[in-house]
Amino acid sequence: MTTRVTKAVFPVAGLGTRFLPATKSVPKEIMTLVDKPLIQYAIDEARAAGIEEFIFVTARGKSALEDYFDHAPELETRLAEDGKDQLLDVLKSTYMPSGAIAYIRQHQAMGLGHAVWCARNLIGDEPFAVILPDDVIAAEKPCLQQMVEAHRETGGCMVAAMEVPNERTSSYGVLDVEAGQGDTMKVRGMVEKPKPADAPSNLAVIGRYILSPQVMQHLDSVEKGAGGEIQLTDAIAKEIDSPRGVFGHRFSGERYDCGSKAGFLQATVAFGLARDELRDEFGQYLHEMMAIRNAAQ
Numbered sequence: 001m002t003t004r005v006t007k008a009v010f011p012v013a014g015l016g017t018r019f020l021p022a023t024k025s026v027p028k029e030i031m032t033l034v035d036k037p038l039i040q041y042a043i044d045e046a047r048a049a050g051i052e053e054f055i056f057v058t059a060r061g062k063s064a065l066e067d068y069f070d071h072a073p074e075l076e077t078r079l080a081e082d083g084k085d086q087l088l089d090v091l092k093s094t095y096m097p098s099g100a101i102a103y104i105r106q107h108q109a110m111g112l113g114h115a116v117w118c119a120r121n122l123i124g125d126e127p128f129a130v131i132l133p134d135d136v137i138a139a140e141k142p143c144l145q146q147m148v149e150a151h152r153e154t155g156g157c158m159v160a161a162m163e164v165p166n167e168r169t170s171s172y173g174v175l176d177v178e179a180g181q182g183d184t185m186k187v188r189g190m191v192e193k194p195k196p197a198d199a200p201s202n203l204a205v206i207g208r209y210i211l212s213p214q215v216m217q218h219l220d221s222v223e224k225g226a227g228g229e230i231q232l233t234d235a236i237a238k239e240i241d242s243p244r245g246v247f248g249h250r251f252s253g254e255r256y257d258c259g260s261k262a263g264f265l266q267a268t269v270a271f272g273l274a275r276d277e278l279r280d281e282f283g284q285y286l287h288e289m290m291a292i293r294n295a296a297q
Protein backbone atom coordinates (compact mmCIF):
# COMPACT_ATOMS: atom_id res chain seq x y z
CA MET A 1 0.00 0.00 0.00
CA THR A 2 1.33 3.45 -0.89
CA THR A 3 0.22 6.75 0.60
CA ARG A 4 -2.22 8.77 -1.49
CA VAL A 5 -0.65 11.67 -3.39
CA THR A 6 -2.54 14.84 -2.44
CA LYS A 7 0.09 17.57 -2.74
CA ALA A 8 1.66 19.00 -5.87
CA VAL A 9 4.53 21.43 -6.27
CA PHE A 10 4.49 23.78 -9.28
CA PRO A 11 7.94 25.31 -9.78
CA VAL A 12 7.24 28.60 -11.55
CA ALA A 13 10.18 30.69 -10.43
CA GLY A 14 12.29 30.37 -13.60
CA LEU A 15 13.32 33.46 -15.54
CA GLY A 16 11.71 32.34 -18.80
CA THR A 17 14.47 33.96 -20.85
CA ARG A 18 13.46 32.14 -24.03
CA PHE A 19 10.31 34.27 -24.11
CA LEU A 20 11.91 37.66 -23.68
CA PRO A 21 10.80 40.37 -24.01
CA ALA A 22 7.32 39.08 -23.01
CA THR A 23 8.63 37.57 -19.77
CA LYS A 24 9.98 40.94 -18.65
CA SER A 25 6.52 41.50 -17.20
CA VAL A 26 4.35 38.45 -18.02
CA PRO A 27 5.19 35.23 -16.21
CA LYS A 28 5.63 32.44 -18.76
CA GLU A 29 3.01 30.37 -16.94
CA ILE A 30 0.35 33.03 -17.60
CA MET A 31 0.88 32.93 -21.35
CA THR A 32 -2.20 31.51 -23.02
CA LEU A 33 -2.78 28.49 -25.19
CA VAL A 34 -5.92 29.58 -27.07
CA ASP A 35 -7.64 31.18 -24.05
CA LYS A 36 -6.28 29.40 -20.97
CA PRO A 37 -2.98 30.21 -19.28
CA LEU A 38 -0.46 27.39 -19.12
CA ILE A 39 -0.89 27.22 -15.36
CA GLN A 40 -4.61 26.42 -15.72
CA TYR A 41 -3.82 23.34 -17.83
CA ALA A 42 -1.45 22.20 -15.08
CA ILE A 43 -4.00 22.83 -12.32
CA ASP A 44 -6.74 20.98 -14.21
CA GLU A 45 -4.42 18.01 -14.68
CA ALA A 46 -3.51 18.00 -10.98
CA ARG A 47 -7.15 18.17 -9.89
CA ALA A 48 -8.04 15.25 -12.16
CA ALA A 49 -5.30 13.24 -10.43
CA GLY A 50 -6.76 13.87 -6.97
CA ILE A 51 -4.41 16.66 -5.85
CA GLU A 52 -5.88 18.78 -3.06
CA GLU A 53 -2.98 21.06 -2.07
CA PHE A 54 -1.24 23.19 -4.67
CA ILE A 55 2.15 24.65 -3.81
CA PHE A 56 3.58 27.28 -6.14
CA VAL A 57 7.25 28.10 -5.96
CA THR A 58 7.28 31.65 -7.27
CA ALA A 59 9.73 34.52 -7.52
CA ARG A 60 9.94 38.27 -7.97
CA GLY A 61 7.84 39.51 -10.85
CA LYS A 62 5.33 36.65 -10.71
CA SER A 63 2.49 38.51 -8.99
CA ALA A 64 0.22 38.16 -12.05
CA LEU A 65 0.35 34.44 -11.41
CA GLU A 66 -0.77 34.83 -7.79
CA ASP A 67 -3.56 37.23 -8.82
CA TYR A 68 -4.81 34.76 -11.40
CA PHE A 69 -6.20 32.53 -8.66
CA ASP A 70 -8.11 35.30 -6.90
CA HIS A 71 -11.87 35.40 -7.21
CA ALA A 72 -13.21 38.13 -9.51
CA PRO A 73 -16.47 39.41 -7.97
CA GLU A 74 -16.98 42.38 -10.36
CA LEU A 75 -16.52 40.18 -13.40
CA GLU A 76 -18.81 37.58 -11.90
CA THR A 77 -21.59 40.13 -11.25
CA ARG A 78 -21.28 41.58 -14.75
CA LEU A 79 -21.43 38.18 -16.45
CA ALA A 80 -24.42 37.17 -14.30
CA GLU A 81 -26.26 40.44 -15.08
CA ASP A 82 -25.59 40.00 -18.79
CA GLY A 83 -26.83 36.41 -18.67
CA LYS A 84 -23.47 35.09 -19.90
CA ASP A 85 -23.82 31.84 -18.02
CA GLN A 86 -21.33 29.87 -20.07
CA LEU A 87 -18.58 32.42 -19.46
CA LEU A 88 -19.54 32.52 -15.79
CA ASP A 89 -19.00 28.76 -15.64
CA VAL A 90 -15.60 29.17 -17.31
CA LEU A 91 -14.67 31.83 -14.75
CA LYS A 92 -15.82 29.72 -11.82
CA SER A 93 -13.94 26.66 -13.09
CA THR A 94 -10.72 28.54 -12.29
CA TYR A 95 -11.68 29.11 -8.64
CA MET A 96 -9.83 27.10 -6.01
CA PRO A 97 -11.01 26.41 -2.47
CA SER A 98 -9.63 28.85 0.12
CA GLY A 99 -6.46 27.53 1.64
CA ALA A 100 -5.78 25.04 -1.16
CA ILE A 101 -3.03 27.17 -2.69
CA ALA A 102 0.25 28.12 -1.05
CA TYR A 103 3.00 30.32 -2.44
CA ILE A 104 6.62 29.88 -1.49
CA ARG A 105 9.37 32.15 -2.73
CA GLN A 106 12.55 31.00 -4.43
CA HIS A 107 14.84 33.97 -3.88
CA GLN A 108 17.30 33.10 -6.62
CA ALA A 109 16.79 30.98 -9.74
CA MET A 110 19.18 28.20 -8.71
CA GLY A 111 17.55 25.48 -10.73
CA LEU A 112 14.58 23.14 -10.65
CA GLY A 113 15.95 21.02 -7.80
CA HIS A 114 16.40 24.08 -5.63
CA ALA A 115 12.88 25.31 -6.50
CA VAL A 116 11.35 22.00 -5.38
CA TRP A 117 13.48 22.03 -2.22
CA CYS A 118 12.01 25.45 -1.32
CA ALA A 119 8.67 23.65 -0.72
CA ARG A 120 10.13 21.17 1.78
CA ASN A 121 8.36 22.51 4.88
CA LEU A 122 4.97 22.21 3.21
CA ILE A 123 5.52 18.66 2.00
CA GLY A 124 6.38 16.87 5.23
CA ASP A 125 6.59 13.10 5.24
CA GLU A 126 4.48 12.04 2.29
CA PRO A 127 4.88 11.46 -1.45
CA PHE A 128 4.16 14.50 -3.60
CA ALA A 129 3.79 15.38 -7.26
CA VAL A 130 5.81 17.93 -9.21
CA ILE A 131 4.29 19.49 -12.32
CA LEU A 132 6.19 21.76 -14.70
CA PRO A 133 3.49 23.90 -16.30
CA ASP A 134 5.51 24.54 -19.44
CA ASP A 135 5.17 20.88 -20.35
CA VAL A 136 1.58 20.70 -21.56
CA ILE A 137 0.26 17.21 -22.24
CA ALA A 138 -2.82 16.49 -24.33
CA ALA A 139 -4.13 13.09 -23.25
CA GLU A 140 -7.42 11.29 -22.96
CA LYS A 141 -6.59 10.42 -19.35
CA PRO A 142 -4.51 13.26 -17.87
CA CYS A 143 -0.84 12.32 -17.55
CA LEU A 144 -0.54 12.78 -13.79
CA GLN A 145 -3.62 10.62 -13.27
CA GLN A 146 -1.98 7.85 -15.32
CA MET A 147 1.08 8.18 -13.10
CA VAL A 148 -0.83 8.24 -9.82
CA GLU A 149 -2.55 5.00 -10.84
CA ALA A 150 0.76 3.36 -11.77
CA HIS A 151 2.38 4.69 -8.58
CA ARG A 152 -0.31 3.01 -6.49
CA GLU A 153 1.21 -0.30 -7.64
CA THR A 154 4.89 0.62 -7.37
CA GLY A 155 5.37 3.22 -4.61
CA GLY A 156 8.80 4.86 -4.65
CA CYS A 157 9.53 7.66 -7.09
CA MET A 158 8.08 7.95 -10.57
CA VAL A 159 9.02 10.16 -13.50
CA ALA A 160 7.10 10.68 -16.74
CA ALA A 161 9.04 9.25 -19.66
CA MET A 162 8.78 9.62 -23.41
CA GLU A 163 10.85 8.54 -26.38
CA VAL A 164 12.78 11.33 -28.10
CA PRO A 165 14.94 11.26 -31.25
CA ASN A 166 18.50 10.17 -30.40
CA GLU A 167 19.98 13.52 -31.38
CA ARG A 168 17.78 15.29 -28.79
CA THR A 169 18.99 13.48 -25.64
CA SER A 170 21.21 16.39 -24.59
CA SER A 171 18.09 18.45 -23.86
CA TYR A 172 16.70 16.03 -21.26
CA GLY A 173 17.33 13.81 -18.27
CA VAL A 174 17.61 10.32 -19.81
CA LEU A 175 16.68 6.96 -18.24
CA ASP A 176 18.66 3.76 -18.14
CA VAL A 177 16.12 0.92 -17.99
CA GLU A 178 16.08 -2.77 -18.79
CA ALA A 179 14.26 -3.52 -22.04
CA GLY A 180 10.88 -5.26 -22.19
CA GLN A 181 9.26 -3.93 -19.01
CA GLY A 182 6.08 -2.43 -20.47
CA ASP A 183 5.02 1.14 -19.73
CA THR A 184 6.13 1.25 -16.08
CA MET A 185 9.85 0.59 -15.97
CA LYS A 186 12.21 0.14 -13.06
CA VAL A 187 15.03 2.61 -13.51
CA ARG A 188 18.65 1.62 -12.96
CA GLY A 189 20.27 4.92 -13.86
CA MET A 190 19.56 8.52 -14.88
CA VAL A 191 21.84 10.88 -16.76
CA GLU A 192 21.24 14.62 -17.05
CA LYS A 193 21.53 16.00 -20.59
CA PRO A 194 23.85 13.35 -22.08
CA LYS A 195 25.36 13.69 -25.54
CA PRO A 196 23.67 11.18 -27.89
CA ALA A 197 26.79 8.96 -27.79
CA ASP A 198 26.67 8.76 -23.97
CA ALA A 199 22.89 8.40 -23.60
CA PRO A 200 21.80 5.08 -22.04
CA SER A 201 18.51 5.17 -24.02
CA ASN A 202 16.24 7.63 -25.79
CA LEU A 203 13.73 7.67 -22.92
CA ALA A 204 13.58 11.24 -21.74
CA VAL A 205 12.20 12.51 -18.45
CA ILE A 206 9.63 15.26 -18.87
CA GLY A 207 7.92 17.56 -16.40
CA ARG A 208 5.76 15.26 -14.28
CA TYR A 209 7.08 13.51 -11.18
CA ILE A 210 5.80 11.68 -8.12
CA LEU A 211 8.50 11.84 -5.49
CA SER A 212 9.07 10.28 -2.11
CA PRO A 213 9.84 12.66 0.78
CA GLN A 214 13.40 11.25 0.84
CA VAL A 215 14.09 13.23 -2.35
CA MET A 216 13.76 16.43 -0.31
CA GLN A 217 16.47 15.14 2.01
CA HIS A 218 18.71 14.37 -0.95
CA LEU A 219 18.12 17.89 -2.26
CA ASP A 220 19.58 19.15 1.04
CA SER A 221 22.90 17.67 0.07
CA VAL A 222 23.17 17.59 -3.75
CA GLU A 223 25.80 19.79 -5.28
CA LYS A 224 25.28 21.95 -8.33
CA GLY A 225 25.18 19.67 -11.39
CA ALA A 226 24.89 20.17 -15.16
CA GLY A 227 24.65 23.88 -16.04
CA GLY A 228 25.67 25.00 -12.51
CA GLU A 229 22.11 24.44 -11.24
CA ILE A 230 20.77 22.14 -8.52
CA GLN A 231 19.32 19.35 -10.63
CA LEU A 232 16.21 17.51 -9.51
CA THR A 233 17.33 14.46 -11.47
CA ASP A 234 20.48 14.13 -9.33
CA ALA A 235 18.37 13.95 -6.15
CA ILE A 236 15.93 11.44 -7.67
CA ALA A 237 18.84 9.30 -8.88
CA LYS A 238 19.89 8.83 -5.25
CA GLU A 239 16.68 6.85 -4.70
CA ILE A 240 17.46 4.30 -7.42
CA ASP A 241 19.21 1.90 -5.07
CA SER A 242 16.79 2.40 -2.17
CA PRO A 243 14.30 -0.42 -1.47
CA ARG A 244 11.53 1.80 -2.90
CA GLY A 245 13.29 2.48 -6.19
CA VAL A 246 12.57 4.80 -9.10
CA PHE A 247 10.20 4.07 -11.98
CA GLY A 248 9.76 5.64 -15.38
CA HIS A 249 6.20 5.70 -16.66
CA ARG A 250 5.72 5.91 -20.41
CA PHE A 251 2.49 7.92 -20.50
CA SER A 252 0.05 8.02 -23.37
CA GLY A 253 -0.55 11.47 -24.79
CA GLU A 254 1.15 14.22 -26.73
CA ARG A 255 3.59 16.46 -24.88
CA TYR A 256 4.28 20.04 -25.97
CA ASP A 257 7.33 21.90 -24.74
CA CYS A 258 5.71 25.26 -24.17
CA GLY A 259 8.95 26.56 -22.64
CA SER A 260 10.28 26.84 -26.20
CA LYS A 261 8.86 29.06 -28.92
CA ALA A 262 8.46 26.26 -31.47
CA GLY A 263 6.75 24.01 -28.89
CA PHE A 264 4.43 26.79 -27.81
CA LEU A 265 3.38 27.48 -31.40
CA GLN A 266 2.84 23.77 -32.08
CA ALA A 267 0.65 23.55 -28.97
CA THR A 268 -1.33 26.61 -30.07
CA VAL A 269 -2.08 24.93 -33.40
CA ALA A 270 -2.97 21.58 -31.81
CA PHE A 271 -5.17 23.04 -29.07
CA GLY A 272 -6.78 25.48 -31.50
CA LEU A 273 -7.69 22.67 -33.90
CA ALA A 274 -9.04 20.61 -30.98
CA ARG A 275 -11.67 23.29 -30.23
CA ASP A 276 -15.07 22.76 -31.84
CA GLU A 277 -15.70 26.48 -32.21
CA LEU A 278 -12.35 27.17 -33.90
CA ARG A 279 -11.62 24.04 -35.87
CA ASP A 280 -13.24 25.00 -39.19
CA GLU A 281 -12.09 28.61 -39.45
CA PHE A 282 -8.62 28.01 -38.04
CA GLY A 283 -8.13 24.77 -40.00
CA GLN A 284 -9.11 26.52 -43.21
CA TYR A 285 -6.65 29.32 -42.50
CA LEU A 286 -3.79 26.89 -41.85
CA HIS A 287 -4.64 25.04 -45.00
CA GLU A 288 -4.47 28.25 -47.05
CA MET A 289 -1.25 29.33 -45.38
CA MET A 290 0.40 26.03 -46.25
CA ALA A 291 -0.84 26.20 -49.84
CA ILE A 292 0.63 29.72 -50.24
CA ARG A 293 3.89 28.63 -48.63
CA ASN A 294 4.18 25.52 -50.82
CA ALA A 295 3.42 27.51 -53.97
CA ALA A 296 6.18 30.00 -53.09
CA GLN A 297 8.81 27.25 -52.74
Ligand code: UTP
Nearest residue numbers: 011012013014015016017018109110111112115
Ligand atom coordinates in the same frame (compact mmCIF):
# COMPACT_ATOMS: atom_id res chain seq x y z
P1 UTP B 1 13.36 26.00 -17.47
O1 UTP B 1 14.57 25.20 -17.59
O2 UTP B 1 12.39 25.98 -18.59
O3 UTP B 1 13.84 27.51 -17.18
O4 UTP B 1 12.64 25.61 -16.12
P2 UTP B 1 13.05 28.86 -17.26
O5 UTP B 1 13.78 29.86 -16.45
O6 UTP B 1 11.60 28.69 -16.90
O7 UTP B 1 13.08 29.29 -18.80
P3 UTP B 1 14.30 29.73 -19.76
O8 UTP B 1 15.12 28.48 -19.99
O9 UTP B 1 15.07 30.84 -19.11
O10 UTP B 1 13.57 30.19 -20.99
C1 UTP B 1 11.77 24.50 -16.01
C2 UTP B 1 10.77 24.76 -14.90
O11 UTP B 1 11.45 24.95 -13.66
C3 UTP B 1 11.13 26.20 -13.08
C4 UTP B 1 10.63 27.05 -14.24
O12 UTP B 1 9.74 28.07 -13.78
C5 UTP B 1 9.95 26.03 -15.14
O13 UTP B 1 8.62 25.75 -14.70
N1 UTP B 1 12.34 26.75 -12.42
C6 UTP B 1 13.53 26.70 -13.06
C7 UTP B 1 12.23 27.30 -11.16
O14 UTP B 1 11.14 27.36 -10.56
N2 UTP B 1 13.36 27.80 -10.58
C8 UTP B 1 14.58 27.76 -11.18
O15 UTP B 1 15.56 28.20 -10.58
C9 UTP B 1 14.66 27.19 -12.46
